[in-house]
Amino acid sequence: MSLEYRLVAFLALALSLMYADNRYEYLDRVRFSVAYLTTPVYWLADIPTRISFWIDDVFVSQRDLIEENTQLRQQLLFAQRELQLLAGLASENSRLRELQEASQAVQGRVMTAEIINVSNDPGSRRVLINRGAHDGVVDGQALLDAHGLMGQVVEVLPFTSWVLLITDSRHGTPVQVNRNGERTIARGSRGDAPGLELEFVPDTADIVVGDLLVSSGLGQRFPKDYPVAEVTSVVHDPGQPFALIRARPLAQMDRTRHVMLVVPDDEAIVGPPMMFDVDTVVVPELPAAAITEEVVSEPVTSPPTAPGVIE
Numbered sequence: 175m176s177l178e179y180r181l182v183a184f185l186a187l188a189l190s191l192m193y194a195d196n197r198y199e200y201l202d203r204v205r206f207s208v209a210y211l212t213t214p215v216y217w218l219a220d221i222p223t224r225i226s227f228w229i230d231d232v233f234v235s236q237r238d239l240i241e242e243n244t245q246l247r248q249q250l251l252f253a254q255r256e257l258q259l260l261a262g263l264a265s266e267n268s269r270l271r272e273l274q275e276a277s278q279a280v281q282g283r284v285m286t287a288e289i290i291n292v293s294n295d296p297g298s299r300r301v302l303i304n305r306g307a308h309d310g311v312v313d314g315q316a317l318l319d320a321h322g323l324m325g326q327v328v329e330v331l332p333f334t335s336w337v338l339l340i341t342d343s344r345h346g347t348p349v350q351v352n353r354n355g356e357r358t359i360a361r362g363s364r365g366d367a368p369g370l371e372l373e374f375v376p377d378t379a380d381i382v383v384g385d386l387l388v389s390s391g392l393g394q395r396f397p398k399d400y401p402v403a404e405v406t407s408v409v410h411d412p413g414q415p416f417a418l419i420r421a422r423p424l425a426q427m428d429r430t431r432h433v434m435l436v437v438p439d440d441e442a443i444v445g446p447p448m449m450f451d452v453d454t455v456v457v458p459e460l461p462a463a464a465i466t467e468e469v470v471s472e473p474v475t476s477p478p479t480a481p482g483v484i485e
Contacts, residue, residue: 272320280318280397283437285309287317289430290334299342299368299427301325305435306333314395316436322401322424323347323389324433339427340402341368348393349402352386360387360403360421368427370403372419377410379417387421397436 195201291302305311307330315327317337325345329336340347342362347370350357356379363369375381385405391398403421410417 285435287433299339306331311335316396318434319425319430324425348390349387350390352388370421375417377417
């Protein structure tokens with residue numbers, strides 16, 4: 175048989191087998207058995223490649239390791255930075271939500287602001303906010319955060335304002351005990367630790383540790399019934415007519431950044447903020463119907479006519 179006939183015969187056989195395998199799957203078992211026989215061949219053929227990879231891993235240069243380590247450190251630093259940014263955004267979002275919820279408890283309008291600086295004067299506790307005269311800020315305007323009363327504006331600049339915190343020893347806040355309505359004045363602590371001291375509280379007053387102090391609204395400067403502080407200690411001295419009471423402010427003075435300014439109504443009293451001098455209480459001018467008084471900070475033998483009220 176000639177070569178041409180053989181070639182044609184083999185082609186016909188191959189086409190027949192291909193058709194039979196594709197149509198009837200006759201050769202699946204044969205192909206499966208052949209795979210067992212060819213697997214060692216594939217494995218042996220892959221040995222040089224695997225040996226080459228192993229040699230590369232073993233004999234990699236120290237310089238390559240240092241470069242790779244540096245790149246990985248940079249990537250880790252960038253990833254940590256992004257993580258911190260996300261954590262900061264989540265925390266800021268949470269504080270803004272708390273501020274929005276707190277603004278609903280304030281009667282009237284509020285203006286959001288941001289603390290941008292803190293006074294470095296050790297004898298004064300003041301912060302600088304990013305709102306000023308161009309934003310409608312006035313002297314004596316109350317400043318709040320989501321947790322409590324913070325202070326009031328004492329100096330208005332064109333685009334910023336200084337706020338005197340309630341923990342400053344020159345500041346007095348008219349408050350009342352939320353439990354029984356007893357009114358008094360919360361003055362900033364004279365010590366290094368920021369806190370409040372209740373002025374001229376009779377020794378028989380019904381004030382105990384844990385009482386919540388809220389703004390009384392007297393003087394029409396601070397929103398009524400807004401949280402101010404929590405009583406932390408009550409000391410009764412039999413030889414003194416007044417009790418020594420200290421309280422912890424509820425506002426996060428050293429942590430908060432987003433705050434609210436209470437926008438005064440047209441009938442609200444605006445003017446110089448309520449502040450204590452070194453020896454006396456300085457009271458701003460009020461309408462004729464209001465009562466003004468000067469309270470000497472030195473020990474006295476009898477309480478003032480209207481204890482705890484500054485208008």
